[in-house]
Amino acid sequence: MTALLTYCTNLFNNYEEVVAVILFSIGFCILLFSRNLIKKVVGLDIMDTGVFLLLASRGYIEGRSVPIIVDGVTSMENYINPIPAGLVLTGIVVSVSVSALMLSLTVRIYRTYRTLDVDALYMMMSVSKGGKR
Amino acid sequence: MSFVQNFPFFSIILSLLCAVISFFLGARWAKRLTLFLLTSSIVLQSCILSFCFRNHISYAYMMGHYSAPWGNEIAAGILEPLFALLFAVVMLCSVLGGMHRMEQDVFPGKQNFYWIMVDLAHVSLMALCYTNDIFTGYVFIEICTIASCALLSIRESGRSLLAAVRYMIFALVGSGLFLIGVIFTYSVTGQLLFPQLYEAIGKLWAAGTYRFSMTVAIGLMVVGLAIKSGMFPFHFWMPDTYGRATPASSGILSGVVSKGYIFLLIKIIYRVIGIDIFTASGVQTLLLLFGIAGMIVGSVSAIFAKRLTTMVAFSSVAQIGYIYMGLGMGTQAALVAVFFQIFSHALTKPMLFLSAFQLSHASGGRQDFHSLHGAGHRHPVAGCTFTVGALSMVGIPIFAGFIPKLYFATSAFGLGWKTWPVLAALAISTILNVMYFLYTTILIWIPEEEGTHAHIRVKPQAGTVFPAVLLAGFNLLVGLQSAGLTTLFTQGMDLFCQ
Incomplete structure (x- = not known):
């Protein structure tokens, strides 16, 4: 009983990580199991959000402020760790470009096949299968 | 410091420059620029290789003005320029051989984009060879994914679009898992550069703390890169990707892009995790088993x-x-x-x-x-x-x-x-x-x-x-x-x- 209580308290104290894991799982499932291509892109973005939340929460230290030097205070003890924030920014840029590429592919697929349903697309593929290139 | 030691950086920045300049050029000039880039890259890599081989040295090269734990680094020894040279040679041969066919496969107005993507694939491969920072590795993995997906989907055919989407989904799951692995490693060690990570992971493992977290992180990084390079249970994207692209892209994707990921994986195994810890974590045995399964299943499917x-x-x-x-x-x-x-x-x-x-x-x-x-x-x-x-x-x-x-x-x-x-x-x-x-x-x-x-x-x-x-x-x-x-x-x- 006490072990369970400690476990729950730990989960509650690390709520950022818990939310990150939930977001990641939601995104992962949508990316892999949704049949609609647009939903897959949305799932991908949710998955990335989960990862970025996990990364950003690594750098946050309670009671400290943003690492911008104000009033000449340069002591490291006053600021949070800026590196994860930098990594998240880079990650967001990567994620935006990847989503843009996926969406542009989706547009071209819709123009060619008039559907966004993955199963229907693969069905058309297997119908047109043959020796032709 | 010898002037030759700047060459890894030059080969990276030169391809970025060529990619940007190609954007404003027509297809003909973009093609010439790319061929110039690949040829000069071969020369640059050969110089680095001969320099490192003659002096038998490996060195880390500071990028920017911040030193080790905060800044970014690239590193070169004998293996890095050797593989960079291999990648540049194979890319040059692939684009030369497939150029004629590419001009039929790709809409004329879009051909300069093809050359931009070749430049970007080149820069990411060079960066994967030379980087000494795990997060930079992640960023260039993604750039490589984007470039190779574009190289695949630029062909004007429906099948190659579907192949590109499938490739992209697998690749993104792979890089997502790799990124989580990197975050876990960063969480327990607080480092991103290879030498510092190696030291920190060695200390953690010796002290017996965070072993489970490290094993999970190692597993995630390895699985991420394995998905992207097409290890056996994750190989479903491969046949369509390689089989449906224009020949030059097939050559680049199968010959060098997957090898770039594998080279990064080897670097991570030997220079970040350390082979002893990698063996102890048990991931090694899994690689052996899946590798063997892939050898059999791949050949049977080919039959x-x-x-x-x-x-x-x-x-x-x-x-x-x-x-x-x-x-x-x-x-x-x-x-x-x-x-x-x-x-x-x-x-x-x-x-x-x-x-x-x-x-x-x-x-x-x-x-x-x-x-x-x-x-x-x-x-x-x-x-x-x-x-x-x-x-x-x-x-x-x-x-x-x-x-x-x-x-x-x-x-x-x-x-x-x-x-x-x-x-x-x-x-x-x-x-x-x-x-x-x-x-x-x-x-x-x-x-x-x-x-x-x-x-x-x-x-x-x-x-x-x-x-x-x-x-x-x-x-x-x-x-x-x-x-x-x-x-x-x-x-x-x-x-x-x-």
């Missing part, structure tokens, strides 16, 4: 493939399986075999794709085995290069493919229970390779008496066949003169694993 390029693509699954089997064996001798396998596959696969497309061109554009009957007589040069590639893949002596098989077999002894599975897998996989590669080779050389394509005679164009012939020459060179490469690999490993 049942109905198109020539699909068959060649499935054989990649088997060849990547060899690499992962070697990484799973975990000894230095096996690592030499892995390097040879990377070399032989990178030199052979683009050649096979280029000649396969030329053979199908000589058969009225069809790829089924019935139409390919006697294609070697219709296009003799492509027939010859395909034969060289097929013999190399099977592992006939004097061709490059023989060397890694020999080294895998000799390094399998003394590995305990791993010896027999490795030897058995090598034997079975070789027999399966013979079944489909020799069958195809014999098929293309049996003359067709009467048929739809019997009258076709393709006049080989020098520009199209020369790159494949050049790759065949390299293949024979590696097969006949492997002693020099062995010296480079062993000396490189001393610098790499220190």
